[in-house]
Amino acid sequence: xxxxxxxxxxxxxxxxxxxxxxxxxxxxxxxxxxxxxxxxxxxxxxxxxxxxxxxxxxxxxxxxxxxxxxxxxxxxxxxxxxxxxxxxxxxxxxxxxxxxxxxxxxxxxxxxxxxxxxxxxxxxxxxxxxxxxxxxxxxxxxxxxxxxxxxxxxxxxxxxxxxxxxxxxxxxxxxxxxxxxxxxxxxxxxxxxxxxxxxxxxxxxxxxxxxxxxxxxxxxxxxxxxxxxxxxx
Numbered sequence: 517x518x519x520x521x522x523x524x525x526x527x528x529x530x531x532x533x534x535x536x537x538x539x540x541x542x543x544x545x546x547x548x549x550x551x552x553x554x555x556x557x558x559x560x561x562x563x564x565x566x567x568x569x570x571x572x573x574x575x576x577x578x579x580x581x582x583x584x585x586x587x588x589x590x591x592x593x594x595x596x597x598x599x600x601x602x603x604x605x606x607x608x609x610x611x612x613x614x615x616x617x618x619x620x621x622x623x624x625x626x627x628x629x630x631x632x633x634x635x636x637x638x639x640x641x642x643x644x645x646x647x648x649x650x651x652x653x654x655x656x657x658x659x660x661x662x663x664x665x666x667x668x669x670x671x672x673x674x675x676x677x678x679x680x681x682x683x684x685x686x687x688x689x690x691x692x693x694x695x696x697x698x699x700x701x702x703x704x705x706x707x708x709x710x711x712x713x714x715x716x717x718x719x720x721x722x723x724x725x726x727x728x729x730x731x732x733x734x735x736x737x738x739x740x741x742x743x744x745x746x747x748x749x
Contacts, residue, residue, distance in 0.1 A: 525554075525555060525558060526558060528545055529555060529558040529559045529561075529562050530562045530566075532545050532546075532549075532559060532562075533559060533562040533563050533566055534562075534566065553680055553698045553728070553729050553730065554698075554700075556697075556698070557697065557698055557700055557707045560697065560707070560708065560709060561706060561707060561708045564664065564708040564709070564710060565708065637657075637659050637662070637664060637666065638659050638661070639657035639658055639659050639666070640658070640659060640660055640661070641656070641657065641658035641659075641660060641715065641746045642655075642656070642657050642658075642746075643655075643656050643720070643721065643744045643745075643746050644656070644670075644744065645721065645723060645742040645743075645744050646742070646744075647742070651671065652670045652671070653669070653670055653671055653673060653742065654667050654668065654669055654670060654699065654723075654742075655667075655668045655670055656668075656721055656744075658715055658746075660714070660715040660716050662710070663710055663711040663712075663713075663714055663715050664708065664709070664710050664711070665683075665696060665708070665709050665710075665711060665715070665721075666706060666707070666708050667683065667699060667700060667706065667707040667708075667709075668705075668706050669699075669700045669701065669702060669703050669704060669705045669706070670703065671703050672701065672702060672703045673699075673701040674701075675701060677728070678727065678728050679725055679726065679727065679728060680698050680699075680725075680726050680727065680728050680729060680730055681698065681699040681701065681723050681724070681725060681726070681741070682695060682696075682697070682698055682699065682723065682724050682726045682730050682731055682736070683695070683696040683697060683698070683699050683707075683709075683721060683722075683723055684696060684721065684722045684723070684724060684736060685711055685713060685715070685718040685721060686718055686719055686720040686721065686722050686743070686745070687713070687717055687718055687719070688717060688718065688719045688747070689717070692735045692736075693722060693735075693736060694711065694712070694713045694718075695730070695731065695734065696709050696711060696721075697709050697730075698729075698730055699723055718746075718747070719745050719746065719747045719748070720743060720744055720745035720746055720747070721743070721744055721746070722736070722740050722742065722743040722744075723740070723741050723742040723743070724736040724737070724738045724739065724740050724741065725738035725739055725741055726738050
């Protein structure tokens with residue numbers, strides 16, 4: 517399997533978050549995930565994009581007549597005295613419908629693209645990180661009410677194989693910046709992250725050059741290549 521295929525990486529990350537990636541395939545993905553920063557970014561994006569859908573689902577207990585009708589249509593009435601077989605088949609049926617629903621959701625999201633409006637993302641912070649030629653490299657939108665940041669890559673960024681770019685929240689207090697994860701470097705790629713520190717405590721974003729996988733110390737160790745404020749001190 518070609519794990520460098522962009523469409524495959526995106527699909528597996530989405531399936532992993534949905535829970536439809538199971539068994540040995542899930543274990544292989546988790547081993548891959550532990551050593552692939554780009555895949556970590558993709559998986560984090562799907563977690564942020566799909567979690568609001570799960571939060572909106574309200575558990576509903578169907579009326580007993582619904583299951584009785586299903587039993588009748590499937591010819592399961594003969595098993596009712598013992599109930600164990602009927603119960604087992606009903607459990608399978610419920611699981612099958614849940615899996616079908618998740619698969620349908622995955623197909624819809626992959627085909628039509630994860631829509632930010634589904635997550636009710638309302639950005640009130642909008643900045644552009646520009647290179648030395650004043651060309652935008654990333655567009656950063658953030659919703660301070662949810663402390664959620666969406667980074668959109670405007671142009672490709674070339675890096676040595678042993679390097680990564682890391683995003684930081686610059687704090688008004690003057691304390692060391694807070695890491696927000698690794699930056700996407702391919703044009704059109706997005707990265708979504710929820711900041712553990714309220715964005716209202718920050719004044720801007722910075723990007724530093726770090727060893728592959730990010731800073732090993734939790735603070736910026738390389739040079740700051742990009743910085744942009746969104747609030748005056």
